[in-house]
Amino acid sequence: MDSIDRAIISSVFENCRISYEALARQVKLSPNAVKNRVHNLIEDGVLSQFLVVFNPKVIGAESFQAIVTTNGTESQRDFVNTIGSHPAIGHISTLATVKGGAYLVWGEFTSIDMLHEIRTYLRNLEEVVDLEIYVVLSEYKEPLEELGKLHLRVLRALRTNPLMQISEISQQIGLSPKTVRRALREITDSQRVRFIARPDFAAGSLVNLHIRIEWDETLITLEKLKKWIHSEFPLEFWSPWASATSSLMYAEFVVESLQEAECISNTIRESEFVKSSTTLVAYSSGKFPYPSQTLLNELLDTEEE
Template sequence: MDKIDIRILSHLLNNCRKSDRQIGQEIGISGVAVKSRIQKMIENKIIEKFALKIEPPVLGYSVLYFVVTGKEINDIIQKIRLVGEPFFVVPCVGSITVCSIVVKEDPVKKMDLAKNLLHDVRVLSIFEAKNPEIRSDLTKTDIEIIDILLKDPRLKIEEIAKESGFSTKTIARSLEKLQNDEAIQFTLIYNPKNMDKFIPFAILVGVTDVKRTLTKLAKVFSESFLQNPFVHMNQIVLFMYTDNIYKMDDLSVKIHDIEGIHSVDLFMPKKITFLNKWVIEAIIQAKKSKKLHLMSEIHS
């Protein structure tokens, strides 16, 4: 990999529906060159698959995050499945695992149940993720299109039209809406171990004022962002990369010095897995709804 590959990867992580031509225009190379580099990253298993990541609250679920250490990942997944469906699982350097589960019932009760089940595991952190800024108003049409895009989020409008029976105009309108929805991300899954000299990492930042701090962080550190930050309540997750392990530590220290930040935790992923059984089941239920707009039903 080189710096151009990283920039292409970053664009795709933030929106994998961006065309090769558009990415090329933004980084200063041809669309043909972008396509060739993407294909090479797929062949080298840097890009494992393109994915549609949907935040569970959009479909009426809560999501609990866990940071645990000192246990086999399969054992952890087996235990948390008793509480809810896994959303994603990320084993990290240092025997740390970051994972999340999707739950339908009272998240506080589910959190207590999870703590009991993980009594023999060292739980570094457990919390319910919330982002009050997220607002979605999905229609039955959007749900149908999402169902198709789960298989391949880069499908062309004409291909979606053929499978769905909707007009290309209807699909284009829905896609624009979905791509502007903070709770729906057209992204990809990459393999950190295959990124040559580049080291991806995440920094979990505890803050006092999310909006103000996020603006400061973006202004100072955006050149090191691998993808857009993720926000929930009073925490920000920064997805970053470096070509030097010592720079990673320096970035962590500099972030800690930003006014309004009271905690910084660093994670180096070894593998990233999205699990979508929960979303398939949620879509089946949403399709059964008699309502055209699903917001009132989903959030009731």
């Protein structure tokens, strides 16, 4: 996997319905070359999940991240499934650790009471010995127009296959391609629904790295810190997850080797504006429906009845 594949994954992660022509313009290849790369990423399992989900702001959701530490007595597979059974939790990465077990958890919550309930649920698991949980800043756009019956009809077809071509949608729901194309444009413009991919980096023999960074706010702002990381590691830097209440961020990287991971870790740790950093390596993950996916499916099911 090279830098072009990573750029494709990043774009498809944000919008899995992006056209091959648009991707080709971004990575400066022909549409056919991009198509072949996307198909290879799908066959290799790197691009394995394509979903239709609400913009979290539509349901009033915010994001959280947690580090769950255990005594090491659990079956990892069973423990991940137990955590993932909570309706607020959508992603769990198993972390390499020298003692016990450690898991990085992502999810969505719609109220402080719900966040407290999530915290209680995780703390009360028998194997858990420590828990850190943070509300993280999100950059989702403000939703605009409400969705109508036509839009829901199109989304109902797409949730089984978000990559479905306009001609296929047209045949399935009995509307003209022109009407379907207009509905899709209106859905996109409304910013209420997202078409996303959830990649599996382990399938591409890549190392998924998370660095917990505590920085000095008197020396650098969050925005400047993110820009600095991106300028230093434009290919490797995947996403930032910044705490909403403290100068703490988990920066996610995708690298080809542990040597590359060590280089990134050392560069960040030695920066004058970084107070402390902890490097976490994820070697497997579990994916579960986020509330933004579950609630959209419930709406589509209700409207269908």
